[in-house]
Amino acid sequence: MIKVLLVDDEGWNRELVRTFGTWEAFGMEIVGESEGGNEALRLAGVLEPDIVITDMRMPGTDGVMLMNALHNEYPEMKVIVISGYDDFKYAQSALRYGAVDYLLKPIDPAELNAVLDKCRKELEEAAAEHEQYRLDIDVSWSLASHKQLMKAHFNELNVESVHAVLGNITEELKLGSVQSPGMLRQAASEMLLLLKELQRGNGLEDVHLKTEIPGAVLTAPESLECWLRELYTESLEQLIGQRRFKNKLNLEDVRQYICGHYAEAVTLEGLSRVFFVSKEYLSKVFKLEYGINVTDYILRLRMDKAKQWLESGNIPIKTVAELAGYEDVGYFYRVFKKHFGVAPGEMRKQAEGLKMSNPEG
Structure with a gap:
């Protein structure tokens, strides 16, 4: 009331x-x-x-x-x-x-009731706007983990897994207390933005992406899934065609790809799918070229980046872990200490001590 x-x-x-x-x-x-x-x-x-x-x-x-x-x-x-x-x-x-x-x-009773009705409408509109804002936050939160998986599967050109992620998003949206066009539009917009980001990251900037969201798509989560599946599949097919056209494996391309995606779930299996070669072949020629296997190269890159962030500023260690590709902070601590011989916090203290002893350095 x-x-x-x-x-x-x-x-x-x-x-x-x-x-x-x-x-x-x-x-x-x-x-x-x-x-x-x-x-x-x-x-x-x-x-x-x-x-x-x-x-x-x-x-x-x-x-x-x-x-x-x-x-x-x-x-x-x-x-x-x-x-x-x-x-x-x-x-x-x-x-x-x-x-x-x-x-x-x-x-005048008519004037009084007219202004009461005006107040009612304004209050209802304000409540609706507030609910829409809250709903947007909830949708963003529910999509967050799915978007991380989508990045990894898309970059690995894993079409089946991309479809599976879209199916999981549909199931989660169906569990929501409110299945409104506004909620579905929010989900559609976020997944479109992610697809644009994935296209750009994989050199598909020139590929046209349909940004108009048809009204029929907003009638049910299943309709949204079908529409997104079509868009993501189309982009994946174009990327797969582009990669296959290159034919010959360029190890510098592999290394650059790792440098651009090290914070994601980059694996030897995923890389072999991206560059259309076997895991065994990729592992062998990469080590011959760089003197280190793929897994160790990814680990070293992550650790070097984490060390730079720890020494250069006041970024929270949890954030450093996430930036380096580790969702489990405890696991990040163990890997970091094994790699450098000191814990992340201790390395930060050492760096701060050096700055204090050499303020002009």
Whole structure:
């Protein structure tokens, strides 16, 4: 229910407002009444009304002072002013402090109910906007882990796994408490943005991506999945064709790919799929060229990057772990200590000590 507080020093005026308002029809309820501004301000804090209907001329704290206080402390509250004085200055004050409307006594029931209906609509719109914002955050959160998997599978050209991720997203969206077009549009937009990022990262910048989201796609999670599956599959087919066209394995391309994707789930198997060679062949020729196997090269790259971030600033160790491709911070600690012989925190302390002893270095 929409809560309403009545403020007027004359009881019979409050009675008229109670009588003329079609409260139930608007989903409203009068939760309190006050004879003056001071008491009204106290009740506003206790009852938290959505609408305050107030007279302007009252002893003590008048309507202008009350509206000023409400405007500063509770800016979301709707205020309707009712006054027996056709005073332009009072009307100016009412508008200055955000009054929804300024009504003159004697109260016209039609005018009162019209402004109540206006308040109802504004409150419902504000609530809908708030719900949409909350929903967007929830959708983003639920997509986060799926997007990480999607990156790895797309970069490995694993079509089946990409389809599986889209199916899992559909199941999660179906479990949501609200399956609205707004929720589906948010999911569609985020997955489109991810696809654009994946295209750019794989040299497909020139490939046209349909950014218009058809209305039919927003009718159900299954419809969204079919549409996204078509887009992702089309991009993957283009990327696979591009890679196959190159034919000959270029180890520098492999190394550059690792440098650009080391923070993701890069594996020997995934690389072999990306460059259309066997795992055994890739492992053999990579070690012959660089004197280190693929797995150790990825590990060394991650550790070197982590060391740079630890020594260069105040990035939290958890964030350093994530940037280096480790979701499990505990595992990152163990790998880092095994690689360097010291824990991440100890290395940071050592770096800070060197800076203090050599401030000009």
